[in-house]
Amino acid sequence: xxxxxxxxxxxxxxxxxxxxxxxxxxxxxxxxxxxxxxxxxxxxxxxxxxxxxxxxxxxxxxxxxxxxxxxxxxxxxxxxxxxxxxxxxxxxxxxxxxxxxxxxxxxxxxxxxxxxxxxxxxxxxxxxxxxxxxxxxxxxxxxxxxxxxxxxxxxxxxxxxxxxxxxxxxxxxxxxxxxxxxxxxxxxxxxxxxxxxxxxxxxxxxxxxxxxxxxxxxxxxxxxxxxxxxxxxxxxxxxxxxxxxxxxxxxxxxxxxxxxxxxxxxxxxxxxxxxxxxxxxxxxxxxxxxxxxxxxxxxxxxxxxxxxxxxxxxxxxxxxxxxxxxxxxxxxxxxxxxxxxxxxxxxxxxxxxxxxxxxxxxxx
Amino acid sequence: xxxxxxxxxxxxxxxxxxxxxxxxxxxxxxxxxxxxxxxxxxxxxxxxxxxxxxxxxxxxxxxxxxxxxxxxxxxxxxxxxxxxxxxxxxxxxxxxxxxxxxxxxxxxxxxxxxxxxxxxxxxxxxxxxxxxxxxxxxxxxxxxxxxxxxxxxxxxxxxxxxxxxxxxxxxxxxxxxxxxxxxxxxxxxxxxxxxxxxxxxxxxxxxxxxxxxxxxxxxxxxxxxxxxxxxxxxxxxxxxxxxxxxxxxxxxxxxxxxxxxxxxxxxxxxxxxxxxxxxxxxxxxxxxxxxx
Numbered sequence: 123x124x125x126x127x128x129x130x131x132x133x134x135x136x137x138x139x140x141x142x143x144x145x146x147x148x149x150x151x152x153x154x155x156x157x158x159x160x161x162x163x164x165x166x167x168x169x170x171x172x173x174x175x176x177x178x179x180x181x182x183x184x185x186x187x188x189x190x191x192x193x194x195x196x197x198x199x200x201x202x203x204x205x206x207x208x209x210x211x212x213x214x215x216x217x218x219x220x221x222x223x224x225x226x227x228x229x230x231x232x233x234x235x236x237x238x239x240x241x242x243x244x245x246x247x248x249x250x251x252x253x254x255x256x257x258x259x260x261x262x263x264x265x266x267x268x269x270x271x272x273x274x275x276x277x278x279x280x281x282x283x284x285x286x287x288x289x290x291x292x293x294x295x296x297x298x299x300x301x302x303x304x305x306x307x308x309x310x311x312x313x314x315x316x317x318x319x320x321x322x323x324x325x326x327x328x329x330x331x332x333x334x335x336x337x338x339x340x341x342x343x344x345x346x347x348x349x350x351x352x353x354x355x356x357x358x359x360x361x362x363x364x365x366x367x368x369x370x371x372x373x374x375x376x377x378x379x380x381x382x383x384x385x386x387x388x389x390x391x392x393x394x395x396x397x398x399x400x401x402x403x404x405x406x407x408x409x410x411x412x413x414x415x416x417x418x419x420x421x422x423x424x425x426x427x428x429x430x431x432x433x434x435x436x437x438x439x440x441x442x443x444x445x446x447x448x449x450x451x452x453x454x455x456x457x458x459x460x461x462x463x464x465x466x467x468x469x470x471x472x473x474x475x476x477x478x479x480x481x482x483x484x485x486x
Numbered sequence: 487x488x489x490x491x492x493x494x495x496x497x498x499x500x501x502x503x504x505x506x507x508x509x510x511x512x513x514x515x516x517x518x519x520x521x522x523x524x525x526x527x528x529x530x531x532x533x534x535x536x537x538x539x540x541x542x543x544x545x546x547x548x549x550x551x552x553x554x555x556x557x558x559x560x561x562x563x564x565x566x567x568x569x570x571x572x573x574x575x576x577x578x579x580x581x582x583x584x585x586x587x588x589x590x591x592x593x594x595x596x597x598x599x600x601x602x603x604x605x606x607x608x609x610x611x612x613x614x615x616x617x618x619x620x621x622x623x624x625x626x627x628x629x630x631x632x633x634x635x636x637x638x639x640x641x642x643x644x645x646x647x648x649x650x651x652x653x654x655x656x657x658x659x660x661x662x663x664x665x666x667x668x669x670x671x672x673x674x675x676x677x678x679x680x681x682x683x684x685x686x687x688x689x690x691x692x693x694x695x696x697x698x699x700x701x702x703x704x705x706x707x708x709x710x711x712x713x714x715x716x717x718x719x720x721x722x723x724x725x726x727x728x729x730x731x732x733x734x735x736x737x738x739x740x741x742x743x744x745x746x747x748x749x750x751x752x753x754x755x756x757x758x759x760x761x762x763x764x765x766x767x768x769x770x771x772x773x774x775x776x777x778x
Contacts (some may be wrong), residue, residue, distance in 0.1 A: 339735075342720060
């Protein structure tokens, strides 16, 4: 009965997830193959050597997972991989409950949650870096520059008009219109919100008042959209709007986005290259955890964040271990080459080497 | 009775099988409902211990500060449902009266069919339509959510009202006409007193549906935390919308708070539905009594 119950609950949760997905964040749910590519029929499906790997988590790295899975499973006939998205929190929970073989996450396990993980010690493998853009919709302003303190004041509604002196000070010579600022943010709990607000908290010198987290108490005179695509849609359709959106969604909606001032005092455009540059200036701990936010370096884009694949050091399904290791290897090596095309940044060489070395700690 | 069946040989086995099946099915439903209630309540306990009665009275919802007050979402749920009812009831009653009293025979079937068709449109479609069509004008707000919810509950209120109204005995209607009543006067004198109770029940069932609707509300309500205001154009939030939006990234205590919201919503909708069904039952009994 209890088993039946958990199946029911799973179904209910999956339904929740896919409903949210339909809002435009990510079309796949854990029950369906992640891409059309991964659904291609495999020869000899009934054979004994087939392995199905299940995964869920971060929607930030989902496009990378989908492309990587398509390429990887084409070359490895017996292996099927399904990356279900659903958010970093869901991924960590699923891994903790032994529901998936690996999870994608943009933030780390809390110690208390890690203690409850049913499979023992975990390993973090960084797989990519990516910039969060400050996308805006402002007639006549093609290139906006923002310092972290100004951005913080815009997003917590201390600055409400585009011709505010603080914005003008960041944009010498620019013609800023006398128009209202409309702030767009995420309606759903999100790793992007978590990282963006952590950045503002860290870099704005006390100007940010709303604290950080996946859900933030935004002022009531702001607008909320579902997923990166939902925020992009608000920015696109609202004059005077500004929102935080990942680079690929900002580009997909053809939005303008601001150059942001980094620690070195330079205004940097968010690109795959400037996010990679942020990766060069970070302190990485022995367990390969780090934060790429507000990184040092002249060319570093400061609102750069990161995503990991998390696995158990000793996988609970021995027959999956080899396939899992192969796939991780692919994500860390050949797969990295497709990242710039997807508007993500590959790992810097030093970090990549450490991650590949860590594969040795995996059983199997 | 069992003895009578015994006389018919194989009837006994079939009867026992049927009985087992029926009792089994009924039990499964009850057990599932009970288990859901038990699991949810157990998982809601941490936040209730953490917040105490403040969970029901606090107006602040701050995962960052671990303060979880459900009141703004209770307000949002009730307020959007109220807006939906205010819009949906006149429309539904109008449609039901038109179909039963005014529409020419050949229009009746297609109209009934069309209204019922509204009920099968997935809620996410309504939500997206709200984002693309309504929110550019109304923003994402209590009102936008209320309008979407109204459209979603019109079918259920209409079809229940239609059935209730159709039970008005023909002699009562003819009596009104016989006294020289116009059609409107007939509706007031015969249809209304006869179907009042059933109509209230229909509205209450629509209310229950509006309060539980998740995804359409989540898409258009604006997702503002801690909003308690009567301004219909202000962004707000409702209980099911918060759960859908925040579950994915919630940590332990936050999850517990969302589950507690679900339990609270469960209780509120059960109360609404119990009241509705008792009103419907009473009115059914009354109309049945009249007919004899």
